[in-house]
Amino acid sequence: MNCLKKYFLFPALAALILTACSKEISLEGTGLGGTAAGTLQDSLGNCKNMVVKGRYLVDTLLRDSNYILVEVNFTTQGKYKISTVEENGMIFLDSGFAFSLGKIAVKLKGKGKPILPGTTNFIVNFGNSNCNFSITTTTPENNGGSTASFLCVKAGGYIDYAVTPPFSGPNGIIDHFRATIVAGTTSFSYKNQLNDYTEYSTDLNDKVYTRKDNQGKYYQYGTPEFEYFYFYDSIVQDSRMDFLYLDESKAVNDSWETDTLRVGIDFDGPSGANPMIYGAAKLKLTILKKDEVASYFGALYNNIVRVKRELLFKRDNGNAYTILPYYAVISYAKGIGMVDQQIFESNTAAAPFQTITIKGWRGL
Numbered sequence: 256m257n258c259l260k261k262y263f264l265f266p267a268l269a270a271l272i273l274t275a276c277s278k279e280i281s282l283e284g285t286g287l288g289g290t291a292a293g294t295l296q297d298s299l300g301n302c303k304n305m306v307v308k309g310r311y312l313v314d315t316l317l318r319d320s321n322y323i324l325v326e327v328n329f330t331t332q333g334k335y336k337i338s339t340v341e342e343n344g345m346i347f348l349d350s351g352f353a354f355s356l357g358k359i360a361v362k363l364k365g366k367g368k369p370i371l372p373g374t375t376n377f378i379v380n381f382g383n384s385n386c387n388f389s390i391t392t393t394t395p396e397n398n399g400g401s402t403a404s405f406l407c408v409k410a411g412g413y414i415d416y417a418v419t420p421p422f423s424g425p426n427g428i429i430d431h432f433r434a435t436i437v438a439g440t441t442s443f444s445y446k447n448q449l450n451d452y453t454e455y456s457t458d459l460n461d462k463v464y465t466r467k468d469n470q471g472k473y474y475q476y477g478t479p480e481f482e483y484f485y486f487y488d489s490i491v492q493d494s495r496m497d498f499l500y501l502d503e504s505k506a507v508n509d510s511w512e513t514d515t516l517r518v519g520i521d522f523d524g525p526s527g528a529n530p531m532i533y534g535a536a537k538l539k540l541t542i543l544k545k546d547e548v549a550s551y552f553g554a555l556y557n558n559i560v561r562v563k564r565e566l567l568f569k570r571d572n573g574n575a576y577t578i579l580p581y582y583a584v585i586s587y588a589k590g591i592g593m594v595d596q597q598i599f600e601s602n603t604a605a606a607p608f609q610t611i612t613i614k615g616w617r618g619l
Contacts, residue, residue: 289333291353294384295325302386305379311392312555313369317345321365323388325379329353337361339377343392344370347377372553393555398590399619405501405560405587406467408453410438412618414592416483417552419610424459431614432459432483443476445497452476457483465592471503479513479538481564481583482596483611488531489519500540501562501587510541512567520568534570541565543584551594552614558589591619 296302309321327337332355338348347363363379369392379386399407413435421430440451441464452464461483464476476497480486498513505511515535522532540562547559566579580602586595597607 289331291329291333291335292331292382293327293329293335293353295327295379295381295386296384297328305386305388307388307390309365311345311369311390313372313392313394313553315395316368317365319364323347323363323365323379325361325363325386326358327361327381328358329356332356335381337363337379337381339363339379341367342377343375344368345375345377345390347379372550391550392553393550394553395555397554397556398558398588399616403589404467405503405589405592406453406465406473407590407592407619408436409618410436412436412616414616414619415614416611417614419612422609429459432457432461434461434463434483436619443495443497445476445495448497450474450476450497465500472499473501474498475500478518479516479536479566481598482585482593484583484596484598484609486566486579486581487518487536488521489533491517491519491533498538500564501560502542503560505542507542507545510539513538513540518568532570534568534573535576537567537576539565539567539578547586549586549595551612554613554615556588556591556594556613559586559594561586591616 303326306324308324309318311317311321325337327335329335332353334350335353336348336350339346345365345367347365349361349363353359372392372394374389374391376387376389379388399412413433415431415433417431418429421428423429434455434457437454437456441454442449442451443464444450450466452466455463455465457463463483466474466476468474474497476495478485478487478490478495479498494516496514496516499511502511515537517533518536519531519533522529542560543563544559544561547561548555548557549559550556562585564583564585566581567576568579569576581598581600583596583598585593588594591613593611594613596611598609599605599607
């Protein structure tokens with residue numbers, strides 16, 4: 256008798272559950288064949304925050320990790336379809352049945368393959384409501400050939416940089432330049448130590464000399480200033496020094512200082528009444544980030560280390576160094592070298608007042 260009760264009980268219970276569900280749906284007036292109603296907006300007509308998930312790479316099919324989370328306020332049960340129109344080779348959509356009423360998170364699954372890098376705007380439509388979101392598409396990781404090093408030495412390879420904002424040079428407005436690797440090496444002696452350096456020569460007649468040792472340390476033969484950007488008005492006797500500008504072994508927040516050169520600063524400018532101030536200058540460098548990924552002009556770069564350069568100055572007969580109110584955050588990518596430099600004024604807003612950013616490269 257107990258076994259028979261079990262066999263008869265389960266079908267009866269299942270029928271009761273199905274009947275109850277059927278009644279619940281029919282009470283809403285839609286049934287299984289009805290259409291859901293609702294909105295993407297709140298009572299004030301504002302769209303809720305949409306969450307974009309996944310990385311979006313040019314010419315790469317979207318996967319399960321590429322989706323958008325949207326909040327829908329369902330007011331009627333039934334079938335629904337929420338989607339965007341196709342933009343830049345991509346579309347986001349979801350369809351199903353809304354059994355519950357109220358606010359529900361819906362996942363719009365991404366389909367397609369991005370065509371162009373950059374930012375694409377999408378509109379999500381549901382019923383009489385619509386909301387916007389944007390997706391930034393980048394190219395696949397674009398590091399050069401020498402992926403084991405932050406210094407490329409292949410002769411003829413070059414990097415194109417954009418300068419923002421442009422500035423006036425002797426031959427007109429400068430908004431870009433190219434740094435090309437020169438064949439062979441150039442030797443310089445510093446503190447009785449002779450080293451060989453790779454030369455990067457620009458079409459603005461700048462020359463940057465760099466070297467790497469076998470312990471992941473990178474040096475420049477130059478002045479205690481920024482990359483391709485000169486701060487001091489005079490370098491006494493046109494002196495140069497060998498200084499460490501990047502060290503793979505250092506951890507985030509590790510800092511070090513360079514040797515010094517004697518420099519002059521004209522704080523008033525050429526028309527000022529005060530004479531040039533001379534003193535000792537050096538750099539303080541700090542590792543800010545490691546193993547970063549970033550996109551510049553639609554191209555994606557990885558294995559990035561970000562280094563902060565601060566200018567330290569002690570005037571002649573001074574007692575201590577002063578940190579000058581300018582600093583740079585410089586990003587180096589393996590297989591490339593410098594990919595971005597942002598120069599800030601310490602006492603102003605967070606936005607940099609000058610940037611040098613990679614636009615492209617060849618032959619590294």
